[in-house]
Amino acid sequence: MERLPTHPGERPHESDASPGPARTATATATATATVDARGIVTGWSEGARQLLGYLPSEILGQPAARLLAAGAGVGTGAAALRDAAGQERWSGTVALRHRDGRRLRQELLAHRRTKDGPGTEWLVVSAVSAAPEGQASAPTPGGRTPEGTAPGAPAAGGGTSGSEAYGGEAYGGEAYGGGPPGSGQLGEWVFRQAPCVLAVFDADLRLVRANAGMEQALSLTEDQMRGLRLPEIAPHPVSDEAEAKMRRVLEGAGPQHLRPGAGPAGTGAEHGWSTSLVPLKDPAGRVRAVCLAAHPRRQEHLARQRMLLLSEASARIGTTADSGRTAQELADIAVPRLADFAAVDLLDAPRHGGEPSPAAPARPLSMTRAAVRSVLEDRPAPAAGGKTLYPALSPVARCLAQGHGALYDATDPGLVRWARQDPGAARLLGNGTHSVMVVPMRAHGATLGVALFGRSRRPEPFEADDLWLAEELTAKAAVGIHTARRDSREHTSTMTLQRSLLPxxxxxxxxxxxxxxxxxxxxxxxxxxxxxxxxxxxxxxxxxxxxxxxxxxxxxxxxxxxxxxxxxxxxxxxxxxxxxxxxxxxxxxxxxxxxxxxxxxxxxxxxxxxxxxxxxxxxxxxxxxxxxxxxxxxxxxxxxxxxxxxxxxxxxxxxxxxxxxxxxxxxxxxxxxxxxxxxxxxxxxxxxxxxxxxxxxxxxxxxxxxxxxxxxxxxxxxxxxxxxxxxxxxxxxxRALHADRVAAWDLAFDPAIVARARRHATDQLTAWGLDDAAFITELTVSELVTNAIRYGRPPIQLRLIHEESTLTCEVFDSSSTAPHMRRARTFDEGGRGLLLVGQLARRWGTRHALTGKTVWAEQSLSPG
The missing domain is CATH 3.60.40.10 (PPM-type phosphatase domain)
Structure with missing residues (x-):
């Protein structure tokens, strides 16, 4: 018979005889419980009843500690509570007490989540075998075992575990013993060591296999995840989307794909993923399981990170009129997100002119070190404030002469020759530096200095896109430094500010x-x-x-x-x-x-x-x-x-x-x-x-x-x-608005007066030739007068003001309580009128007087 769903999101188990995807040898259920911040059990699923024997009426509202077996050390409730403190997720083996007194060691996975109201709660899940009523549930490889039984040992009622069904013979039928590897063993190696995230879910959408990539991405072992659905392993909207598409795969819809950029929840989706869900079929063509495969989209991620860094630099570089501070801001934003070290050197006197000369200067260049930043404890010498002297044919002198940045690796002859000639350069390029960028600082036709970036800890060398990013960051800093040196323009800047603040x-x-x-x-x-x-x-x-x-x-x-x-x-x-x-x-x-x-x-x-x-x-x-x-x-x-x-x-x-x-x-x-x-x-x-x-x-x-x-x-x-x-x-x-542009009516404090108020308004609009504005005006008058009668005090007055391009509707009452717009809920009978007024009117508000208030709404009149 069918097992009804016992908690939100749990799907009924169809009969094995029913058409559709083939089932695994052992169907699994999920024991689910929720525990609030006080440690009280607030949710209890059918799977939890099968696991520990308690009916919901016996355990709901009781302390969760009642379910923990007494004892000390690893696996006890006290140890679990200590480990889970301050975390968003916890997993481990805990000793539980069955209703009949048996002691069970159970693998649990707990997620901290926000409740519907204030506060948080823990969602605790565990995979268990689904056994017929009256029989003991068989443990899954990641589920429970009686105290003292080795995890994964065969249990009464046995069956084929998920790993046996999708490992071993399923990959070729050869044993994984010594000797030359067979096709089955090679298949297992491929699955475990594939350079992507791989996971297999059975016909009940419960995980049966996970490769090393999946384990690393979720920081959970295969045993901890086996038997659980993806939303139970990593609660997240992406997991719900993936499960819905896996169900479509099982129903015969063929391979499915997640939206671009979304990966399995918890796998660092912010890095960008390409995720596919494909059916796994037996020789008869029946869908036996679903395979999830996710590949990181590194290049797209790097491009996005570069754009984010460039956007952040707009707010962080050039925040003051201090050129030294601006140079340090450039170094701080580049390290460590772009480079492992950065140094900014400024010329003592900016060099003005048009296009730079392609030839390197004949004499050494003297600069002042304005800023330096490094991920290493020993910063490159000299420190900020010191003098640097660059040889005439060094990469720095050549880039300044050419006017654009350049990439160098550790084997570049110019870099090697510079390091031999200059001890300071040798220290700067030491500590394993393998990739260097040199970028001139230019702004408004003036060369201000140079910025150097290097990588030593990160194995990836700089790319052309990194050079483009470094040039953009350096250009922002150069503009800030150039602006900071224009003290003579302070008066003009103040004038510009003053005039910009005036209307x-x-x-x-x-x-x-x-x-x-x-x-x-x-x-x-x-x-x-x-x-x-x-x-x-x-x-x-x-x-x-x-x-x-x-x-x-x-x-x-x-x-x-x-x-x-x-x-x-x-x-x-x-x-x-x-x-x-x-x-x-x-x-x-x-x-x-x-x-x-x-x-x-x-x-x-x-x-x-x-x-x-x-x-x-x-x-x-x-x-x-x-x-x-x-x-x-x-x-x-x-x-x-x-x-x-x-x-x-x-x-x-x-x-x-x-x-x-x-x-x-x-x-x-x-x-x-x-x-x-x-x-x-x-x-x-x-x-x-x-x-x-x-x-x-x-x-x-x-x-x-x-x-x-x-x-x-x-x-x-x-x-x-x-x-x-x-x-x-x-x-x-x-100017003056005469009586022919203003109409006012004193209204009785009676709900029946609302219809008359609408007639007053529409008659006046007809006299003014504004019939096109009647619909909005009627709605406004009806809402404002109704609110005044319902929430205000007498007397009540309605006034219409007709200007050349606007029509204002005002309702006065002697109460000082101001109305507030709110969004009505689905089954509320009221609360939408003022929201409609706010949407249809150009603007609305409340004007208070010594006694009472006026609520007004202003609408635009179309030409003619």
Whole structure:
């Protein structure tokens, strides 16, 4: 009769009389148990019951130690626990106690794996003979034997073992005794010593033979694996894939192949394998077993490793402006992954010019050893910092003259002659060095030095691909060293950094017309950290930012980049202006704490003293909210030409901490002008502050067709020479969204109102001529209103805002609980609406007020 599967992945045993693949003389089963981190048995298979006699109800939830036979030394449970501690896999022979009291010595294989929940557990497997009910199970060669019986001895109920079925006569029928080898003995030698991974699995997909390659790849002996399925030997998705294809082979599908690069689990699949699964047939043509053969794809693996090393070098070489550090990074990344030793020598003065001369120089070359690295304890001399002198006709001088790298072996005449002439070269090429690469260091038309690589421990000589890799690595280091020597370009580099951190283009929005200017300082102190930004917000609103980081140079520019990024991040969550500056103040405090001890300049570390002005304009209400941290106040010009400073509370500069910021709100009629600037605009040499303010007011009040004209007039009136400090200027003219572009409805706190809300929305879209947007809008309105009723509090309001290219749907309720998108599980009844909104809308979010919140979703409108 059939034996039903007793644990996940176990396959029923078909009757021997059934058609299909032939069976081995002795069918095997697997005893499987799982033990949690506390040592409690949590899983028990039918094979485990056959092995030790315990029913699942008798052993589940019991300590696994109950199954161990008492005693001390090798084979005891205590020894097994000590050996398995800290490992991912363990195998060995353990003395177990049968339910009837018998003591059994059993070969076990245990894998540590992650459970479905937190923590880990052990999966313990062992191959046993499958015997009829009521009879003792016969041991497999790798399975159990009664205490004192030699492993592999015939057991009651006998049969032919796997090794007998697939060894011996199966390979020719000749005994493996002395004398000339017969075909059977030669076949066994071929199988055992084949230079690849070979394994044979019977008709039940249980291992019966494994060659030395398989044993070495899995670090398990044939006896430890015999009788187990591949997923039990090495649990891994690759093993499951291989077993599924072996089953297809048994079913007559013919040879199968694993996907390129995948090998047997545990065989170092990262090296790349070519794996085949072929049927083994008897003379009658019946499939008796499956042979797994895996061959490593060394060349593909080497190519992949070279590309990985080259990719890693991009991040590890040239991390600082120190040429010596860059040279050492080149040596460190090359050893030991490419070479056994590496040395980098730099010319005292770089040689500039076009194409290198093909002839070697007539005089010796003097260089300074910048870096050295070796796998040997005795590093090549001289050490870093010492002088090296290369003869005129040495391989180094010749490669520098030719401008490209070269490969040499230990017998090359030029290498031998160099070693005889130079004791330093003899030491460098000693210690069994058999292969050398010499690579010139060139960057931007200049020869900087040379890099030498050698192999002594690794038997493989360098190849052409290794030379290509060495040239690429050396080129990266040469660029870094060349850059580090360009100190005179620091000011230009800082300017480039500063401009790259400023907005390159202004974002599309319909609330404000905007023009900006940035002027760097003209003094030797260098570029400062002034910046401006324009950030579109939800509900058609726009945020304007102007800031001034204390200090000059790269440090001020980098701090400015951090603060600008932080402001954009905080603005994205719709924080009010005063709260945003409070969070920005905390960030500056953290930056100053991190940097205060680096150079003792605590007062300028992290941007302490930085000023900032943050404003949010709403074109629907035509109100603008401001907050400032030690920054000059903004100027406003009404449509009738009146100019005034807005009375925004000053607030302390950023980085002082402990002091509050206040928000100031004001109405701005449509067409009003706002001017935000940094203090460099008012710091003029030849007039006082009052005169400067008068000039700025006069320039702002003059009518102009464009805002660019306004910016140019202000700068022309205020500046008579290059500024001593950076200047950032932002001028904006307000627009308004009138009632014909905004629709709002107060909704009852009743689920039945959702359908009416959808009708309100679709009717309004029809009035706006936006019928194409009805589907997404209906879904958005339905989800947001339903969520507000289900999770919020009354009152509820729905609002639609129609801009030129966007449509925004907003739902307000008085609860402060914000919604969170999640992925619904298969049988969940809800949880998908907000996910759909997030997929269909261009963006969505939550905006909090003093009381309540607004959940909004913005969708793009197609042209026309």
């Amino acid at each position: 390159q283009t202004l974002p599309d929005q319909q609330a404000l017309d905007i023009a900006t200017r940035y002027l760097p300082a003209g003094t030797r102190a260098g570029v400062g950290g002034d910046w401006f930004d324009v950030i579109p917000l939800s509900g058609a609103r726009v945020a304007l930012v102007v800031g001034d980081v204390v200090g000059h140079g790269i440090r001020a520019s980098a701090t400015m980049g951090r603060l600008r990024t932080a402001v954009r991040t905080l603005a994205d969550v719709d924080l009010p202006p005063d709260e945003l500056l409070t969070h920005l103040d905390d960030l500056v405090l953290h930056l100053s704490a991190d940097e205060a001890g680096t150079d003792g300049a605590a007062e300028s570390a992290g941007g302490i003293g930085t000023t900032c002005l943050y404003a949010v304009y709403d074109p629907v209400s035509r109100r603008c909210a401001f907050a400032r941290a030690g920054h000059p106040p903004p100027a406003a010009v009404t449509p009738d030409g009146a100019v005034r400073f807005l009375d925004v509370p000053a607030g302390p500069p950023l980085g002082l901490g402990g002091l509050p910021f206040e928000t100031f709100e004001t109405d701005l009629p449509e067409g009003s002008l706002l001017a935000l600037y940094t203090d460099g605009l008012l710091a003029a040499r030849d007039h006082d502050i009052d005169e400067a303010l008068d000039k700025m007011f006069a320039a702002l009040a003059r009518p102009a067709r464009t805002l660019d004209t306004v910016c140019d007039r202000v700068l022309t009136a205020m500046l008579t020479h290059r500024p001593d400090d950076d200047i950032a200027l932002l001028v904006a003219r307000t």
